Amino acid sequence: MMQGRDGNVILEVKNFNIDYIKKGKPPAHAVGNVSFKLHEGELLGVVGESGCGKTTLMLGITRLLPPAGRITHGKVLFKNTDWMKLSEPQMREVRWRDISFIFQGAMNALNPVKTVGDQIIEAMLLHLPISKVAAQERLIELLDMVGIGSNRKDNYPHQFSGGMRQRAMIAMALACMPSIVIADEPTTALDVMIQAQIIELLMQLRDKLQTAVMLVTHDLGVVAEMCDSVVVMYSGVVAEYANVDTIFNTPLHPYTQELLKAIPDLNRPNEKLRSIPGYPPQLDNLPKGCRFSPRCPKAIERCFLEQPETLEITPGHFTSCHLVEPK
Numbered sequence: 001m002m003q004g005r006d007g008n009v010i011l012e013v014k015n016f017n018i019d020y021i022k023k024g025k026p027p028a029h030a031v032g033n034v035s036f037k038l039h040e041g042e043l044l045g046v047v048g049e050s051g052c053g054k055t056t057l058m059l060g061i062t063r064l065l066p067p068a069g070r071i072t073h074g075k076v077l078f079k080n081t082d083w084m085k086l087s088e089p090q091m092r093e094v095r096w097r098d099i100s101f102i103f104q105g106a107m108n109a110l111n112p113v114k115t116v117g118d119q120i121i122e123a124m125l126l127h128l129p130i131s132k133v134a135a136q137e138r139l140i141e142l143l144d145m146v147g148i149g150s151n152r153k154d155n156y157p158h159q160f161s162g163g164m165r166q167r168a169m170i171a172m173a174l175a176c177m178p179s180i181v182i183a184d185e186p187t188t189a190l191d192v193m194i195q196a197q198i199i200e201l202l203m204q205l206r207d208k209l210q211t212a213v214m215l216v217t218h219d220l221g222v223v224a225e226m227c228d229s230v231v232v233m234y235s236g237v238v239a240e241y242a243n244v245d246t247i248f249n250t251p252l253h254p255y256t257q258e259l260l261k262a263i264p265d266l267n268r269p270n271e272k273l274r275s276i277p278g279y280p281p282q283l284d285n286l287p288k289g290c291r292f293s294p295r296c297p298k299a300i301e302r303c304f305l306e307q308p309e310t311l312e313i314t315p316g317h318f319t320s321c322h323l324v325e326p327k
């Protein structure tokens with residue numbers, strides 16, 4: 001079975017840039033020149049501090065940004081089609097059929113006045129060439145797959161627990177058999193036990209369906225355990241991008257190194273997560289050089305003057321740091 005980075009490239013994000021526009025203010029550069037490739041069945045982790053642009057990036061890829069968000073440059077290639085060039089009706093077909101979402105708060109994504117079963121069936125009828133009878137059969141399969149008894153299909157979202165709602169969201173995201181699922185902090189609102197179950201479920205589904213997953217999370221334990229590759233974002237840019245073993249064993253960017261140090265000692269479970277001193281820069285007033293330079297323990301003069309390019313240091317290992325030279 002092809003998995004991880006061995007399969008074909010299914011999505012290529014190339015030099016992607018997003019600004020937020022505010023009246024009377026300079027634009028906030030929320031995503032800067034992000035590039036990465038997602039392969040069939042790959043589980044890609046996207047990590048970085050809160051506010052570093054993870055959600056903005058995902059919304060940009062699917063063209064669901066709020067009105068203030070502007071894609072200023074870049075491509076998102078899916079099977080040779082640039083999603084940035086599609087019309088809005090074409091893009092609407094792409095969502096659900098080729099790419100779908102699991103959001104943080106399932107309650108916001110599920111319609112409170114419709115039964116869970118009806119919502120999933122509706123999504124299928126709207127996006128798939130499928131009969132009503134076939135959609136009803138598929139609903140039973142889907143609910144079974146995510147661990148919801150099909151006897152619960154006529155329940156409303158409020159009759160479900162948080163974990164069950166998130167399972168329903170997963171069923172909905174998989175309903176149209178997309179090749180990519182975005183899971184943006186899918187477990188943040190859930191308690192720890194349920195979080196583990198949902199992550200386990202996502203992994204099983206990836207193995208079974210070969211769906212590629214972009215998992216946005218700040219849980220590095222989850223990344224280490226389940227992801228094939230990792231994009232480490234800092235202040236809207238890719239600090240480092242490589243397969244998971246490389247990120248954890250030979251991190252090159254000082255931000256990645258600091259992030260990994262911030263993992264609490266596994267032998268001292270009560271220790272608080274250490275955070276990196278200082279704050280990320282203001283996106284409408286970025287430093288001249290590297291965006292991490294004001295907080296970087298290793299910064300040299302050049303780091304404050306010039307923005308580093310993202311370079312491929314060894315095959316498949318990318319980083320944006322003046323201190324690292326390609327071999």
Ligand SMILES: Nc1ncnc2c1ncn2[C@@H]1O[C@H](COP(=O)(O)OP(=O)(O)O)[C@@H](O)[C@H]1O
Nearest residue numbers: 020030049050051052053054055056057066068
């Ligand atoms: N609608 C918006 N208008 C203006 N700025 C926004 C908007 N949404 C997010 N931002 C800003 O963009 C940056 C990235 O936010 P976000 O993508 O939500 O980060 P993350 O998901 O990594 O926490 C933050 O500085 C945030 O304040």
Ligand SMILES: [Mg+2]
Nearest residue numbers: 054055056184
């Ligand atoms: Mg977010």
